[in-house]
Amino acid sequence: MKKAYLYIRVSTDEQAEKGYSLRHQEERLRHYCQLNSIEVVALFTEDHSAKTFERPAFKQMLAQMKKNRASANLLLFLKWDRFSRNAGDAYGMISQLNRLGIEPQGIEQPLDLSVPENKMMLAFYLAAPEVENDRRSLNTIAGMRKALKEGRHANLAPRGYKNVRDENNMPSIVPGKDADTIKWAFAEMATGTATVMEVWKQAKAKGLKVGKSQMFNLLRNRFYAGYIYVPAYKDEPATYVEGKHEPLVSSYLFNEVQDILDGRKRKGPAKNMAREQLPLRGFLTCRKCGSNISGSASKGNGGKYYYYHCSRGCDERFKADEANGIFISELEKIRANEQSINLFEAVIKDYAKQSNRQKMDSTKSMQDEIEKHNTRIGKAQQMMVDGDLSAAEYREIKYRYEAEIQKLEAKQAEIKQVDANLTEYVSNTAQLLRNLPQYYAGAALPVKQKLIGSLLAEKLVFEKTAFRTINLNEVVSLICRTGGRSDGTKKKGSTKNVEPSNVVPRTGFEPAHPCERCDLNTVRLPISPSGHL
Secondary structure, three states, X not given: OOEEEEEEEOOHHHHHHHOOOHHHHHHHHHHHHHHOOOEEEEEEEEOOOOOOOOOHHHHHHHHHHHHOOOOOOEEEEOOHHHHOOOHHHHHHHHHHHHHOOOEEEEOXXXXXXXXXXXXXXHHHHHHHHHHHHHHHHHHHHHHHHHHHHOOOOOOOOOOOEEEEEOOOOOEEEEEOOOHHHHHHHHHHHHOOOOOHHHHHHHHHHOOOOOOHHHHHHXXXXXXXXXXXXXXXXXXXXXXEEEOOOOOOOOHHHHHHHHHHHOOXXXXXXXXXXXXXXXXXXXXXXXXXXXXXXXXXXXXXXXEEEEEEEEOOOOOOEEEHHHHHHHHHHHHOOOEEOHHHHHHHXXXXXXXXXXXXXXXXXXXXHHHHHHHHHHHHHHHHHHHHHHOOOOHHHHHHHHHHHHHHHHHHHHXXXXXXXXXXXXXXXXXXXXXXXXXHHHXXXXXXXXXXXXXXXXXXXXXXXXXXXXXXXXXXXXXXXXXXXXXXXOOOOOOOOOOOOOOOOOOOOOOOOOOOOOOOOOOOOOOOOOOOOOOOO
């Protein structure tokens, strides 16, 4: 009497498209065994692809066959594509089963393999599903590449986006719940004051669930700047195309972050050098030897006390909190000149209006160049159709000009980004100058250090209880005035017209020395916290 293992397999798409239900296959196989007096030893059910034999149920069945070699002499399935969709692997498995004394057979495609001619039909039965799989795979790849080249994201939405359906019920993506955190991460990284690890930790605290390496990859991903990556395929090189999705960051900001990650831009103080208690570190010069002033903490009386000290090891050393407080007092002497600020705002706005014409001309020039490149690609394509160019020569021309077009489009995007929020920036700058001490005191360390670097043209020198300062940044000195009382009141006996001319270059926190013979780089007049010499 013949005994058989029954094997039924179905995948989700086959069940939906062809009706290959598990129940239908089982009924057909059991009915066949009943009609032919075949005893069913075991039934194995599979919901897995037939591209390989690395299938859980099939492996379990094969192990049972090896363990009980005389338990059956048949392996029955509905059709040969239930058995395998890979001709090469199928022949190997048939040989393995034959060595176990088991004959595989498709009841709807029966073959007597002892007849040599039937092996040709077996080859057809096995090759047909493999060809179908390969064709489906090629169609899928072609469809996905077409979508990518059109700027459409064809997979699961990246972090920061979510999959939705548009008004035409077509798949699309829009910014999701992590979008704001990702925007913040790029902006924070662009400051150059934090490492990827620090940004990752802060982003994680904000709810962004990514690993360390994922954070680095995220900051490298041009998708967030509005571009779609089209991978290389056959003789087509990898490239980027402008996506149809909403970018989370501008191309300008993305490129800034890449420059920092690649080391093309100087970063801020390293993590082990950045201390909230030492904001002036890096902006101080030793009054004795001219070396840079560093800083560190000392333990004593049950706590830590921070000091600035010479990096060369001389005995220059002073308390950090005292110097920090005096610096804020000096900031209070930098008072906004309302007339200068108003003029500053008006000049920048006027400049923006004038520069718009230049931007339009520059953008138009780039657009003309882009159209020329597209025309060249079109002509090369026509020459290939006419037989004047080979396909390889056409591809070389196409890729070369497409790369130039991408560069020009990136420049256009940068031009649009520059001064896009100029009015807002100018307004914020004016407010900052009007409230400089309060803004500085409440800022985080990276902001404080950027602010100090923007205000000062040279490093500070601290002596006893006062700063011997160097010049302020030229722009700041032109729109602000120094000295006097921070509350804006006049000293008794002051003249009515005390507003200094903004045409005369400022000298920083200290007054200009009246003697031209003195070397102002070496002779500095200390100013006390009260503002007196």
